[in-house]
Amino acid sequence: MPEIKNVLVTAYIKPENQKKLEQALAPANVTFCVPYGPGAKEKIAQAAKGKDVCILNGDLDDSILASEELKWVHCCRAGVEKSTKPEVFERGIILTSSSGRSAPALAEHALMFMLSLTYDLPMLTRAQKEHKWAVSREYSEKTGMYRKTVGVIGLGKTGSEVARLVKSFDMKVLAWDRRRKEAQNVDQVYGAENGDNLNELLAQCDYVVLSLELNDQTFHIIDAAQLAAMKKTAFLVNMGRGG
Known part of the structure; x- marks a missing residue:
């Protein structure tokens, strides 16, 4: 790795952590720029000149690429799909991300959706406002997540954390990944x-959680055929990239 000389940081970092980052990058010169507010874009474009390393709050843009020293x-x-510009590859610039840092929070978010769907939280909120106690006979027949089956599509950091959390409900966990492997908290x-059939997995699931990165293999992985393969009572939670 070439020597790091000049660094631009546009990510929001608390003052005490700025000092830690400066120590980690020493003896490089580190410049911090707030990524929002009046004139922020122009200030960042000016600060990017001559920088060989940039730690960005958002995506890579042309003002950052304008630095000829950028490495x-x-x-x-x-996700870095918006930052994978042709010039990055042409110039041999290293591009990295913080993939996985939010896995615990994202897994909790998925669990929130699963519980909200299971117990129809919007309906309960409406019933509360209308001062209704006995909502419907259908609701009294609802069952919880306990010992049901969840399919985790994408067994990366977020998917693995989802599997760990749902095991506290004694759920059966099926997972779809690039290849078969042993994994903690997965049945x-x-x-x-390996040529396995995704629809075979989907047909068994009461819940399906998508926790995929966006690439050519995962783009539109769920379509009409996959939805048709699922149980009519199943819930789909998408925690993956928008595409």
Whole structure:
């Protein structure tokens, strides 16, 4: 790795952590720029000149690429599809991300959706406002998540954390990943490269949680055929990239 000389940081970092980052990058010169507020974009573009490393709050843009000395860009987010510009590859710039840093929070978010769907939280909120106690006979027949089956599509950091959390409900966990492998908190792993059938997994699930990165293999992985393969009572939670 070439010597780091000049660093631009546009990620929001608390003052005490700024000092830690400066120590980690020493003896490089580190410049911090707030990524928002009046004139922030222009200030960042000016500060980017001559920098060989940029640690960004958002995506890579042309104002950062304008630095001819640029060798490494780190985006403080999971997805970097908007930063993978042709010039990055042409110039051999290293591009990294913070993939996995939010896995615990994202897994909790998925669990929040699963519980909200299971108990129809919007309906309960409406009933509370209307001062209704006995909502419907259908609601009294609802069952919880206990010992049901969840399919985790994508067994990366977020997917693995989802599997860990749902095991506290004694749920059966099926997972879809690039290839079959042993995994903690997972009862069975289906592998795309092993020729396994995704629809076979989906048909067994009461819940399906998507926790995928965005690439050519995962783009539109769920379509009409996959939805048709699922139980009519199943819930789908998408924690993956928008595409």
